[in-house]
Amino acid sequence: xxxxxxxxxxxxxxxxxxxxxxxxxxxxxxxxxxxxxxxxxxxxxxxxxxxxxxxxxxxxxxxxxxxxxxxxxxxxxxxxxxxxxxxxxxxxxxxxxxxxxxxxxxxxxxxxxxxxxxxxxxxxxxxxxxxxxxxxxxxxxxxxxxxxxxxxxxxxxxxxxxxxxxxxxxxxxxxxxxxxxxxxxxxxxxxxxxxxxxxxxxxxxxxxxxxxxxxxxxxxxxxxxxxxxxxxxxxxxxxxxxxxxxxxxxxxxxxxxxxxxxxxxxxxxxxxxxxxxxxxxxxxxxxxxxxxx
Numbered sequence: 192x193x194x195x196x197x198x199x200x201x202x203x204x205x206x207x208x209x210x211x212x213x214x215x216x217x218x219x220x221x222x223x224x225x226x227x228x229x230x231x232x233x234x235x236x237x238x239x240x241x242x243x244x245x246x247x248x249x250x251x252x253x254x255x256x257x258x259x260x261x262x263x264x265x266x267x268x269x270x271x272x273x274x275x276x277x278x279x280x281x282x283x284x285x286x287x288x289x290x291x292x293x294x295x296x297x298x299x300x301x302x303x304x305x306x307x308x309x310x311x312x313x314x315x316x317x318x319x320x321x322x323x324x325x326x327x328x329x330x331x332x333x334x335x336x337x338x339x340x341x342x343x344x345x346x347x348x349x350x351x352x353x354x355x356x357x358x359x360x361x362x363x364x365x366x367x368x369x370x371x372x373x374x375x376x377x378x379x380x381x382x383x384x385x386x387x388x389x390x391x392x393x394x395x396x397x398x399x400x401x402x403x404x405x406x407x408x409x410x411x412x413x414x415x416x417x418x419x420x421x422x423x424x425x426x427x428x429x430x431x432x433x434x435x436x437x438x439x440x441x442x443x444x445x446x447x448x449x450x451x452x453x454x455x456x457x458x459x460x461x462x463x464x465x466x467x468x469x470x471x472x473x474x475x476x477x478x479x480x481x482x483x484x
Contacts, residue, residue: 205243209236217484218258227267229255235269259298270295301350308358310345313338315360332379335365349396361394385420392439404450406440412452443483453480
């Protein structure tokens with residue numbers, strides 16, 4: 192856990208314990224008061240951002256792979272390795288779940304909370320939330336041409352910040368795809384795509400929804416300018432360790448043009464959009480960084 196003291200300087204302030212195995216996902220609530228974390232121990236921890244103490248624990252019974260908070264309500268949603276989507280109110284122990292046919296890799300809510308997307312295998316499902324316990328008019332987005340569940344995966348999904356009816360999906364092999372859907376969920380169609388040269392790992396979307404930095408397996412971090420449908424600067428990480436471990440590195444926007452990228456040796460590197468060199472490296476352990484928030 193770090194805090195931003197200056198434009199480019201972060202400092203360590205707290206280490207939170209509670210998980211018994213690797214942590215795969217962490218996410219702040221929209222009001223910043225709560226932090227949810229999930230890992231291979233099957234535990235979802237709800238942590239107070241006031242004193243960094245665990246206030247609730249939920250047992251999913253299997254590895255948790257993705258977390259998303261509802262933007263307007265105290266509802267946390269998380270997905271598991273076996274394809275179960277859980278939704279829990281922070282103030283209640285009551286939970287609702289839904290099965291999807293595959294390992295869940297990612298999930299996201301639209302900015303108004305009306306729609307929810309979950310990525311599993313090479314599928315993306317968009318649903319509209321009717322009540323806490325029900326989804327309505329669930330629809331799958333069209334798979335990329337030639338995409339196979341054996342080799343391709345949905346690595347991340349993002350709802351466009353300014354156009355809430357646009358969903359961006361990052362695929363391991365098929366690149367970046369933009370899908371449009373209408374508010375009545377009558378149709379979903381592909382609008383455009385950006386082909387990539389290498390396999391994609393993770394991604395982050397800028398607040399303007401213009402830039403999409405993507406970790407690329409064995410190649411570092413590539414910036415994509417979505418307004419021009421073009422690739423921008425490339426930032427290098429230690430590709431030798433990356434290749435040896437075969438791990439997917441997390442990436443996170445921490446400012447209008449600054450991103451943080453997790454490393455395999457416990458480091459977090461900060462980059463600026465217009466600069467190819469790192470502006471700060473945070474070193475806190477010898478273990479791979481698997482999630483950032």
